Amino acid sequence: MVSPTSTYEPAPVLTQPQVLALPQPTSNAEQACSDLHHNGCCIWTDVLKKHELHLLRDKFEQQYEAEQSLGELLPDRGVSNKIVIPNLVNKGQHYLDFVTRKETNTLATFALGKSWLLSSLTAHLFVGTTERVELVHRDQGQVPASLEQPALLNLFYLLDDFTPERGSTVVFPGSHRWPLQHRIEPPSAEDGLQITAPAGSLFAFEGRLWHATGINHLGHRRRALSVFCSVPWLRQQENALAATSHDVLENASPQLRARLGLRTYGTLGNVNGTKVPEQRVAFGNVDVALPDYLIGENAELIPLTKVRSRASK
Ligand SMILES: O=C(O)CCC(=O)C(=O)O
Structure with a gap:
């Protein structure tokens, strides 16, 4: 069971397609x-x-x-x-x-x-x-x-x-x-x-x-x-795990890694080959890492090539 992470209550639907005033700039x-x-x-x-x-x-x-x-x-x-x-x-x-x-x-x-x-x-x-x-x-x-x-x-x-x-x-x-x-x-x-x-x-x-x-x-x-x-259940505009260099992922704080998609949300966001401890109770938020190998046919270990910028090599 995923505990709700949002208690957002939408403002009521308007009866007409009305353009409201622009909000005033605020520092609050x-x-x-x-x-x-x-x-x-x-x-x-x-x-x-x-x-x-x-x-x-x-x-x-x-x-x-x-x-x-x-x-x-x-x-x-x-x-x-x-x-x-x-x-x-x-x-x-x-x-x-x-x-x-x-x-x-x-x-x-x-x-x-x-x-x-x-x-x-x-x-x-x-x-x-x-x-x-x-x-x-x-x-x-x-x-x-x-x-x-x-x-x-x-x-x-x-x-x-x-x-x-x-x-x-x-x-x-x-x-x-x-x-x-x-x-x-x-x-x-x-x-x-x-x-x-x-x-x-x-x-x-x-x-x-x-x-x-x-x-x-x-x-x-x-x-x-x-x-x-x-929201954590929608595909990201940039496919982050394909389009982020691995040195960025490896150097990222846990919070940044989670925002990029390296934390599960309920049953979503697993990474093949990642061991998630106590899977059943952990549903909700578990940090995941990119594995060194993907597990292929007949348990063949397929090395995951790491993509790094020249500066970090
Ligand atoms: O550049 C703007 O003013 C708006 C950009 C925009 O429409 C968008 O990012 O969806």
């Missing part, structure tokens, strides 16, 4: 949780220090430039000047620290329960102007729309001021509570509201909220680090 954690609950999004201010902003902006630029030089090896980024640098888990401790950061855990545990997983860790930035609002979508479009619960939570740590002319996010506050028939077809972008929030804020929006990236008239970088979190 409880208010931020309350806004997330009622409006589907919140702006928690004064989270990042100045030196963190400087460091991360520099890291974003370096990473972007370095990846550009990969040429054909570069994963497809689409045609928009709004780009996402994927899979930051292998790209430095300065990013990994955000997974275990206090503010991340406060909001993710509130919305998704204590066993939440990292779904992906990405960098969002513009590399020029854009001419139209990007796709209006709900992040949990792959989950039944009838689910009255957030299955995902996007935590945007803002490295720059987010303003409408810089293409700040268009949101439809309250749309996480819209009647079922308004959860499939996206609303028109013009009916949404664009957020305004200072650099250093944590802008959070849950998976049922309709939203889109706004038009960036100025071509400002408008950078944000996204810690995308999920």
Whole structure:
């Protein structure tokens, strides 16, 4: 029996597809949780220090430039000047620290329960102007729309001021509570509201909220680090155990390993060949490790090749 890890009680469904007011920026954690609950999004201010902003902006630029030089090896980024640098888990401790950061855990545990997983860790930035609002979508479009619960939570740590002319996010506050028939077809972008929030804020929006990236008239970088979190029973956006280098996994704290998927959740998340002590009573949360061997046909031991970055060899 899995003990429930979330006591989240959804805010009541609205009778109409009503766009509520944008929540006011707040430096109070409880208010931020309350806004997330009622409006589907919140702006928690004064989270990042100045030196963190400087460091991360520099890291974003370096990473972007370095990846550009990969040429054909570069994963497809689409045609928009709004780009996402994927899979930051292998790209430095300065990013990994955000997974275990206090503010991340406060909001993710509130919305998704204590066993939440990292779904992906990405960098969002513009590399020029854009001419139209990007796709209006709900992040949990792959989950039944009838689910009255957030299955995902996007935590945007803002490295720059987010303003409408810089293409700040268009949101439809309250749309996480819209009647079922308004959860499939996206609303028109013009009916949404664009957020305004200072650099250093944590802008959070849950998976049922309709939203889109706004038009960036100025071509400002408008950078944000996204810690995308999920309930522990949903596939992760980035297949973490396939896409995380083994030196990152081996050096990770137990908490980080669990967020990446190396802790069972009830009967989910076992790793072939891992001995789970007292399996029956341990259902719930057991740390697992990647084994040296997988067990194959007729008990053949198949070595699990470990993938490491050059720096750690
Ligand atoms: O870049 C933005 O403002 C929003 C990004 C977005 O739509 C997403 O990550 O799902």
